[in-house]
Amino acid sequence: MDKLAFDTRCSLVSQAQMEAGWRKLQKQVQAVRDHRNLKDEHASLVMPDDATTVEAVNRIAKTIGPVHLLIVVGIGGSNLGTWAAQEAILGKFYNTTDATPKILYCDTVDADSVSSIQDNMEAHLKKGNNVLLSVVSKSGSTTETIANFEVLLQTLQQYRKDYKKWVVATTDHGSHLWNLAMDEGYHALAIPKLVGGRYSAFSACGIFPLAMLGLDIAKLRKGATDMRRQCSSTNLRQNIAAQSAIIQYTHYTKGINVSNLFVFSNDLEMVGKWYRQLMGESIGKDHKRSGKKKLTGITPTVAVGSTDLHSMVQLYLGGPHDKFTTFVTVPTKNSIKLPHWKQYDPLVKDIQGKNMGTLMGAILKGVKTAYANQQRPFCEIKLPAKDEYSIGALLQFKMIEMMYLGALLNVNPFDQENVEAYKKETRRILRK
Amino acid sequence: MDKLAFDTRCSLVSQAQMEAGWRKLQKQVQAVRDHRNLKDEHASLVMPDDATTVEAVNRIAKTIGPVHLLIVVGIGGSNLGTWAAQEAILGKFYNTTDATPKILYCDTVDADSVSSIQDNMEAHLKKGNNVLLSVVSKSGSTTETIANFEVLLQTLQQYRKDYKKWVVATTDHGSHLWNLAMDEGYHALAIPKLVGGRYSAFSACGIFPLAMLGLDIAKLRKGATDMRRQCSSTNLRQNIAAQSAIIQYTHYTKGINVSNLFVFSNDLEMVGKWYRQLMGESIGKDHKRSGKKKLTGITPTVAVGSTDLHSMVQLYLGGPHDKFTTFVTVPTKNSIKLPHWKQYDPLVKDIQGKNMGTLMGAILKGVKTAYANQQRPFCEIKLPAKDEYSIGALLQFKMIEMMYLGALLNVNPFDQENVEAYKKETRRILRK
Numbered sequence: 001m002d003k004l005a006f007d008t009r010c011s012l013v014s015q016a017q018m019e020a021g022w023r024k025l026q027k028q029v030q031a032v033r034d035h036r037n038l039k040d041e042h043a044s045l046v047m048p049d050d051a052t053t054v055e056a057v058n059r060i061a062k063t064i065g066p067v068h069l070l071i072v073v074g075i076g077g078s079n080l081g082t083w084a085a086q087e088a089i090l091g092k093f094y095n096t097t098d099a100t101p102k103i104l105y106c107d108t109v110d111a112d113s114v115s116s117i118q119d120n121m122e123a124h125l126k127k128g129n130n131v132l133l134s135v136v137s138k139s140g141s142t143t144e145t146i147a148n149f150e151v152l153l154q155t156l157q158q159y160r161k162d163y164k165k166w167v168v169a170t171t172d173h174g175s176h177l178w179n180l181a182m183d184e185g186y187h188a189l190a191i192p193k194l195v196g197g198r199y200s201a202f203s204a205c206g207i208f209p210l211a212m213l214g215l216d217i218a219k220l221r222k223g224a225t226d227m228r229r230q231c232s233s234t235n236l237r238q239n240i241a242a243q244s245a246i247i248q249y250t251h252y253t254k255g256i257n258v259s260n261l262f263v264f265s266n267d268l269e270m271v272g273k274w275y276r277q278l279m280g281e282s283i284g285k286d287h288k289r290s291g292k293k294k295l296t297g298i299t300p301t302v303a304v305g306s307t308d309l310h311s312m313v314q315l316y317l318g319g320p321h322d323k324f325t326t327f328v329t330v331p332t333k334n335s336i337k338l339p340h341w342k343q344y345d346p347l348v349k350d351i352q353g354k355n356m357g358t359l360m361g362a363i364l365k366g367v368k369t370a371y372a373n374q375q376r377p378f379c380e381i382k383l384p385a386k387d388e389y390s391i392g393a394l395l396q397f398k399m400i401e402m403m404y405l406g407a408l409l410n411v412n413p414f415d416q417e418n419v420e421a422y423k424k425e426t427r428r429i430l431r432k
Numbered sequence: 433m434d435k436l437a438f439d440t441r442c443s444l445v446s447q448a449q450m451e452a453g454w455r456k457l458q459k460q461v462q463a464v465r466d467h468r469n470l471k472d473e474h475a476s477l478v479m480p481d482d483a484t485t486v487e488a489v490n491r492i493a494k495t496i497g498p499v500h501l502l503i504v505v506g507i508g509g510s511n512l513g514t515w516a517a518q519e520a521i522l523g524k525f526y527n528t529t530d531a532t533p534k535i536l537y538c539d540t541v542d543a544d545s546v547s548s549i550q551d552n553m554e555a556h557l558k559k560g561n562n563v564l565l566s567v568v569s570k571s572g573s574t575t576e577t578i579a580n581f582e583v584l585l586q587t588l589q590q591y592r593k594d595y596k597k598w599v600v601a602t603t604d605h606g607s608h609l610w611n612l613a614m615d616e617g618y619h620a621l622a623i624p625k626l627v628g629g630r631y632s633a634f635s636a637c638g639i640f641p642l643a644m645l646g647l648d649i650a651k652l653r654k655g656a657t658d659m660r661r662q663c664s665s666t667n668l669r670q671n672i673a674a675q676s677a678i679i680q681y682t683h684y685t686k687g688i689n690v691s692n693l694f695v696f697s698n699d700l701e702m703v704g705k706w707y708r709q710l711m712g713e714s715i716g717k718d719h720k721r722s723g724k725k726k727l728t729g730i731t732p733t734v735a736v737g738s739t740d741l742h743s744m745v746q747l748y749l750g751g752p753h754d755k756f757t758t759f760v761t762v763p764t765k766n767s768i769k770l771p772h773w774k775q776y777d778p779l780v781k782d783i784q785g786k787n788m789g790t791l792m793g794a795i796l797k798g799v800k801t802a803y804a805n806q807q808r809p810f811c812e813i814k815l816p817a818k819d820e821y822s823i824g825a826l827l828q829f830k831m832i833e834m835m836y837l838g839a840l841l842n843v844n845p846f847d848q849e850n851v852e853a854y855k856k857e858t859r860r861i862l863r864k
Contacts, residue, residue, distance in 0.1 A: 076742025093548035108738040109795070111764040111788045113698045116525035118768075144738055146780045147770055147791055154771050176778045183775065197742075257754055258690065258731050266545045277743030284747025297751025299690050301733055306540045306576055309854065310508025310629075311709030315716025318850035319729025322689055332543040336550075338579055339586050343615065346608045348578045350862040356543040359579055359862070363541070366858030374853065418750035421806065422741065426798030430782040430791070 002384030003226075004393055006240040010368070011247045012377035021246030021408060022236045028407035029242060032400055033232035038192045041414040044199035044399060047192075048224035048392070054217065057208045060168060060187045064212075067101045067166075068129035069121060072209050073149045074136030075107040076277060077197020078170075081206040081395065084274035088391045089215060092266050101132070103213060106148045114148060118155050125159035132212065134168045136205050138197050140175025143426070170204050196414050198278050201395050216388045223392025231400040241397055244326070244379065245404035251324045251377060252298055252409070258323040259298045260316070262378075264305035264364055265330050267386055272302030275398055282402045282413035289410050296411050306363045317370055325376065329364060330383035330390075332357060434816030435658075436825055438672040442800070443679045444809035453678030453840060454668045460839035461674060464832055465664035470624045473846040476631035476831060479624075480656035480824070486649065489640045492600060492619045496644075499533045499598075500561035501553060504641050505581045506568030507539040508709060509629020510602075513638040513827065516706035520823045521647060524698050533564070535645060538580045546580060550587050557591035564644065566600045568637050570629050572607030575858070602636050628846050630710050633827050648820045655824025663832040673829055676758070676811065677836035683756045683809060684730055684841070690755040691730045692748070694810075696737035696796055697762050699818055704734030707830055714834045714845035721842050728843050738795045749802055757808065761796060762815035762822075764789060 035042040038050075047053065072079050083105055086094070095102050102124075106117050124131050133152055137145040156163045169181040173190040181188040189204035200206065202224055211217050231241035248259060259279060261272045284297035303312055305327075316323065340353035351359060371378050381397075383390045406413030467474040479485065504511050515537055518526070527534050538549050556563050565584055569577040588595045601613040605622040613620040621636035632638065634656055643649050663673035680691060691711060693704045716729035735744055737759075748755065772785035783791060803810050813829075815822045838845030 075739060078742075080743065091544060091548060093545065093552070096548065096552055107742075108698065108736070109788045109791045110698045110738075111766040111768045111792075112523055113525065114768055114788065115766040116523065116528065120525070120528055141779050142742075143780050143783060143791065143795070144742075146776060147783055147788065150770050150773060150776060151768055151788070180775060180779065257752065266540065266542045273743070280744040280747040284744075284751035286750040295750070295752045297747045299731070299733065299747065299751075299754070301731065304540070306542075307507060309851065310510075310539075310574075310576075311512065311705070312712045312716075313854065314848040314850050315712040315729045315731065317853050318718040318727070319716035319731075320689065320727045322731070334543040334547040336543045336546055336583055338582050341582060343612060344578060344582060347573050347612065348575050349859070351575060351579055354862075356541045356546065356579065356583070359541045359575065360543075362858045362861040363575070363854075365861050366854040366856070369857040370854035416746040418746050419741065421749050422745065422795075422798040422802035424798070425801040426794045427781070429794040429797050430786075 004384060004390055004397070005382040006243065007380040007382065008243055008247060010372050010378050012375065013247045013250045017250045018236065018243070018246055021249055022242065024408055025242055025246070025404055028404055029232065029234065029239065032228070032403060033234070038194060041194060042403070043192055043194035044196070044202070045228060047195060047202035048221040048228070048396065053204050053207060056189055057204055057211050057217070060189065061208065061211050064132060064165070064187070066130065067132040067212065069124045069131045070101045070103045070134060070209060070212050071106055071117065071121065071131065071152060072103065072134050072136065073106045073145055073152060075142060075144050077200055078136035078138065078142070078145065078205060079105050079107055080270070080274040080277055081201025082209045084271040084395070085201065085206065085210055085215070085220065085391050086213060087270040088267050088386050089388060090213065092269070101212065103209070106152065107144065109144045109147050114151060118152065121152065121155055125156070130166065131156060132166050132168065134170065134209050135177070136170040137177055138172055138191050138200065140171040140177030146177070168208065170208060198281055199399055219388035220392035223389040224396035227393040227396040228400065231397060241400035242404050244401045245408055247379060248298065248324055248405060249408040256322055256324050257298055258301055260301045260303055260323050260325045261328065262303040262305055262308070262325050263328040264360065265328070265332070265386065266304060268328055268330070269302065269304050271328070271394065274395070276300040276302055278398060278402050281416045283405055283409055283411055285411040286418060289412055296409055305367070306360065309363065309367065313367070316376065317374060321376070323376070325371065325378040327364070327368070327378060327380040328383065329380060330386055333386070436816060436822055436829070437814040438675065439812040439814065440675055440679060442804050442810050444807065445679045445682045449682045450668065450675070450678055453681055454674065456840055457674055457678070457836055460836055461664065461666065461671065464660070464835060465666070470626060473626055474835070475624055475626035476628070476634070477660060479627060479634035480653040480660070480828065485636050485639060488621055489636055489643050489649070492621065493640065493643050496564060496597070496619070498562065499564040499644065501556045501563045502533045502535045502566060502641060502644050503538055503549065503553065503563065503584060504535065504566050504568065505538045505577055505584060507574060507576050509632055510568035510570065510574070510577065510637060511537050511539055512702070512706040512709055513633030514641045516702040517633065517638060517642055517647070517652065517823050517827070518645060519702040520699050520818050521820060522645065524701070533644060535641070538584065539576065541576045541579050546583060550584065553584065553587055554591070557588070562598065563588060564598050564600065566602065566641050567609070568602040569609055570604055570623050570632065572603040572609030578609070600640065602640060630713055631831055651820035652824035655821040656828035659825040659828040660832065663829060673832035674836050676833045677840055679811060680730065680756055680837060681840040688754055688756050689730055690733055692733045692735055692755050692757045693760065694735045694737055694740070694757050695760040696792065697760070697764070697818065698736060700760055700762070701734065701736050703760070703826065706827070708732040708734055710830060710834050713848045715837055715841055715843055717843040718850060721844055728841055737799070738792065741795065741799065745799070748808065749806060753808070755808070757803065757810040759796070759800070759810060759812040760815065761812060762818055765818070
């Protein structure tokens with residue numbers, strides 16, 4: 001299968017800086033290379049090769065059989081990987097096609113959104129359609145997820161006596177949610193203890209809903225496995241996760257505090273949002289690994305091309321030098337040709353009769369040239385396709401990059417201690 | 433009608449700093465206060481009171497009559513205001529309700545998205561439904577918009593002999609698109625020359641599609657008119673646009689280069705994206721008004737609560753002090769109560785039987801307390817409702833804020849000269 005390519009020619013990082021970063025990374029590359037178990041923080045690395053997960057997922061998917069509507073109830077790491085892969089592979093407009101199952105994501109406790117999801121769910125249930133609730137919470141105690149799950153489960157119960165067959169809980173083995181699933185007779189899938197939410201795309205958390213949608217999970221995993229091999233390489237020219245981490249680190253040390261993932265495909269916007277969490281939580285830290293107090297972090301942003309050329313590029317090209325950009329480009333699946341209408345020629349020159357892909361290509365090239373001319377640093381990820389293999393590879397590339405970036409910044413990319421600050425307050429308020 | 437409130441108590445800007453900013457703003461406040469015509473760059477200010485626009489919009493809307501599907505073909509300032517108001521007022525899930533017309537936005541030349549929009553359009557046309565193309569381009573020569581319009585028009589022609597009745601072009605009077613509309617016999621609506629794209633929400637650009645959706649345009653305009661009066665006040669305590677601009681300016685001068693609009697409602701995400709363009713293009717500049725070369729700009733970001741507490745708050749609370757936050761909060765239209773299930777109590781304490789709004793309130797309060805405890809500066813916009821009046825007020829508040837921020841930073845908030853850099857390259861490539 002075609003491999004994704006990573007072009008660093010306009011990164012504005014020198015060979016000497018690359019080599020300096022690479023020396024700092026040696027131990028971490030070794031760790032990624034050697035890791036083979038679920039026993040430490042690198043556990044997520046082995047997920048694409050974890051036969052246990054796939055067997056459990058396939059067994060439950062087979063038991064459940066076809067469904068008309070799949071509702072993923074989860075938030076943050078519990079739904080972003082799934083959403084990213086689903087939209088990238090099946091398209092942003094998937095739910096308006098004839099394909100089944102439809103998929104909805106229920107994340108925050110926004111009564112207006114939850115109410116719309118309930119309406120949608122009831123329309124299916126009234127027709128006798130099968131609706132599956134996939135509730136995902138690693139800890140098993142996420143406020144939003146449990147609240148939404150209870151509300152949607154209550155709706156399900158009103159229509160289906162056999163509702164227990166239509167619930168799959170994905171959580172830590174032994175969490176309160178796990179125990180509840182056992183007591184109530186729901187299906188249950190385990191996320192290994194040391195696989196954190198934002199690294200869980202290849203655990204049951206991501207694999208199960210994607211399998212229910214009929215995606216080729218083996219190819220997704222193969223993409224990730226191949227990419228791990230590449231990003232474990234002791235040859236920096238091969239190791240694109242190390243390259244990307246060193247480039248971002250180098251710019252950060254020079255005061256660049258924004259990292260913009262600029263995807264030139266609508267279908268990849270959720271990959272951007274997934275990466276936003278990955279970077280935000282992994283390296284936004286108030287202390288170093290050593291325990292030393294030091295505020296660290298790069299703000300991840302997502303832009304969609306060419307849309308955001310008409311909203312953000314004035315800032316990107318005119319504003320301060322505080323951003324590093326990674327373009328993500330991919331061929332479209334569809335080919336659309338413009339008509340050749342002479343009377344439209346005065347409106348925009350040189351586009352009549354051309355392929356839409358040609359226009360997008362010219363726009364992208366124009367943007368990259370303008371960035372290069374103005375010394376705005378960027379790299380480009382060239383995806384061969386929006387298929388399972390490429391998306392599996394892309395997600396794994398970025399997860400390993402984040403482990404490397406954590407090592408370079410000397411922060412722990414696997415914890416998220418500061419979220420406790422607001423959760424503590426929220427619990428206190430709810431107790432009253 | 434209830435007015436939106438702006439709470440600045442946790443802005444971490446001193447009284448002296450507020451007063452210093454206010455002194456700098458006097459001339460600009462006077463300009464906003466006195467402006468009454470379409471003859472200079474403040475033209476957008478009079479749009480909510482412009483009877484000509486409303487008459488033209490109503491006349492064309494009446495001529496066209498009911499449609500089943502409205503496709504807005506436009507990009508950046510040509511669709512963001514419409515999209516923001518539509519989703520805020522009608523909800524993110526509007527297209528899945530029974531209401532008509534459905535609405536789709538066709539912005540970038542992404543063949544996969546355009547193809548899905550075509551499919552959707554054809555499904556309607558095959559049923560004999562009315563599909564309206566609202567093509568919006570101020571210049572009349574936006575590459576993406578003209579390309580997409582031609583492609584969708586070709587589809588429309590295949591099904592409807594009377595296709596000319598189902599096209600509305602909204603553009604500068606006398607642009608090539610305007611002239612084409614005259615030649616071909618399409619409906620045409622003018623955007624006044626000096627009303628720039630990102631300030632055009634209350635011109636025909638926004639008003640026409642929103643009127644077609646059945647929204648109460650009079651209320652939207654009333655909200656904007658009332659807000660302009662408030663934000664023209666020579667009393668800083670009344671003038672919330674000035675307050676917000678001074679606060680953001682003060683933080684920017686202290687090195688804060690990210691402005692995060694943190695909306696606690698899914699339906700407001702597009703308002704965030706609209707504001708992102710407004711801020712990105714208005715103050716991202718490579719020179720001052722004086723002509724002096726100086727890179728200026730704040731990076732606008734959008735977060736959705738509570739969703740992004742599970743992706744970005746680790747960075748917001750743990751990372752560098754480089755962000756200013758504006759929370760936007762609003763009551764939901766729906767009330768949903770959790771069941772009271774004892775066996776779920778071990779999962780999350782103190783939520784059984786509670787209202788979803790109570791949960792969201794506790795989460796929001798927890799976040800604000802954590803921000804305040806950690807000296808993370810923020811303000812809060814409290815919307816009374818997601819209705820026409822409040823959204824009209826909110827958009828006008830932010831547009832005037834941007835005029836003030838431009839004045840404080842001494843940049844021109846109305847132009848976008850740097851986008852020419854990539855467009856020039858793109859044209860050169862297309863010519864070949």
